[in-house]
Amino acid sequence: MNTSENRRSFIKKAGAFIGAFSVNSLFNQIHASDWNDNEEQYHGLSPIEMASNEDYWSVIQQGYSASSSPIIILNNGGVSPSPIVVQQAVERFNQMTNQGPSYYMWQILDQGRESLRESLAKLGGCSSEEIAINRNATEALVTVIYGLDLKKGDEVVGSTQDYPNMMQAWKQRVLREGIIYKQLTFDFPIENDEEIVEKYREAITEKTKIIHLTHVINWNGQIMPVKKIAKMAHEHGLEVIIDGAHSFGLLDFKIPDLEGDYFGTSLHKYLSAPIGSGMLWIKKDKISKVWPLVCAGDPQSDNIRKFENLGTRSFPIEQGIGEALNFHNAIGTKRKEERIRYLKDYWAKQAKDIPRVKIHTSLNPAYSCALAGVSVEGIEPGVLTSVLMSKYKIHTTSISLENIHCVRVSPHVYTKISDLDRLVEALSNIAKS
Structure with missing residues (x-):
């Protein structure tokens, strides 16, 4: 086979992997048959009943190369490994991209973002017009933290147990603009929602504008009653930012049901998407008021895509998220x-x-x-x-x-x-x- 035929053969094969949400997805090719057979054996059993079924989970384990790692990985809260099918997707998208980056990135892979946006929105239980795809929870949340208009003396209430990058972003606004950043400290574990909600309520003053919450405290795993805090905050006319880095793809919830106004997450934790992938959700009627972190032609637009103006980035990683969603959805969040x-x-x-x-x-x-x-x-x-x-x-x-x-x-x-x-x-x- 000559060079031209080789190239055509490669492109034809690569093209089959463009649609992570099509019948030609890598997941369907590699896992669908075995997983469907596995699923049929346990039809009707509840998630709790399935939790201890080692025969079922042994099939899932085989989908990860990390399951045979020479070391035991118990820091998945930092970065989770991707399933083999996701690794293969990223590799093949990368091979295809390097046949001609300016064509395959912008003309082929970039066209897959809308399908990906819709699939992420479906998992999040929200509109696709509220989802921006980026690189991690820090980028998502700092976009909101830096993008909201605040003036000197305005107060933000957070916690000393929030993620460091978020705390540092707020402290930078303190230094540059003179806002007031108040931080609560909790003695975890706490098994009383009202105790937590009341502490945030007591911190609110007439100058408070925003409450910053962490859904799952990354230091020790405490699940916070974010919905109850958010409802209380809205009763006081405040806005709520939720850090969902350790909850999305793990806990069974819909983003709007948390009742926050802004939500950011990393997809390379429990969703097991490629390393360096994240997502931002902004309630539709709030989008226009948030300035993008990176310049946009119309920074006050209500189009969520203004937050994706990152320039050249890894399209293979972005499109690999689709296969991670296939893997996740085949298991089921609950x-x-x-x-x-x-x-x-x-x-x-x-x-x-x-x-x-x-x-x-x-x-x-x-x-x-x-x-x-x-x-x-x-x-x-x-x-x-x-x-x-x-x-x-x-x-x-x-x-x-x-x-x-x-x-x-x-x-x-x-x-x-x-x-x-x-x-x-x-x-x-x-x-x-």
Whole structure:
């Protein structure tokens, strides 16, 4: 076969992978048949009943190369690995792009963004005209934080347990414009919604304009009552920004039902989309008032696409999100949520009974899902993380922020029960030493 024929053959094959939402999707080609057979065996069982079904989840685990990693990955709250099908999609989109970037990026892959936007909106339970696709939760949320008009003396209420990039963005507005940034501190875990809501209510003054909330506290996994706080805030005429980096693709909810005005998330956490993908949601009637982070021709437009004016970026990564959605939707959000909560409970309920071991996260299903903090008396979090990795090949992350000092453990659907048995055994051995 000559060079010209090779090129035509490659382009023809690559073209089959353009539609992640078509019958030619990689997911359909690789997984659909086996997964459909797997699904038929368990038709009618509830997500909670399915949570402990190891036969079902072993099929899902095979879809991740990380399931056979030489180290046990228990920091999925940082960045989750993508399924193999998503990796392959990104690789093939990248190969196609490099046949002629200016053509394949702008004329082919860029045309797939609207289908992707609609699919993300369907998962989020909102209008596609409220969804912007970007690179991570920081970019999404900083777009809103920097894009809202505030004047000197206006107040924003947040928490010392919010994500650092968000706190730093607000502090920069303090330095540049003289706004007032008030931060609450909570002694987690808390299993009382009203206690949390009341603390935000007490912080509100006549100068307060915005409440910034984190849906799932990334330090220890506390699920916050964001809907109740948002309703209270709206009663006071305030706007609400929600950081959903650790909730979207994990918890079963629709974005508008949280009753916030702005929502940002990373898609490379529990949705398992390609690394470096994110999403911004803005309530339709709020879009025009938010200035874009990167310049746009009409910065006061009510078109959500003004927030996507990033210039050249990774189109293969962006389009790979589609295959991650296929993978996620084939499992189902609620089923995924219950499985990952089951995995967290599996290890944490055993670990809490080990002498000298403390769990820093509620085990009430209303207040936690994937993430949980653990510590061993007399051992600094950084040391515990190091020992888990060096001696047991278990990757976690240490947390030392304000009043939270622990090691964060966050499994995913590809995590095996044997991996968690190893974690519990490691904690027991370390606590005895």
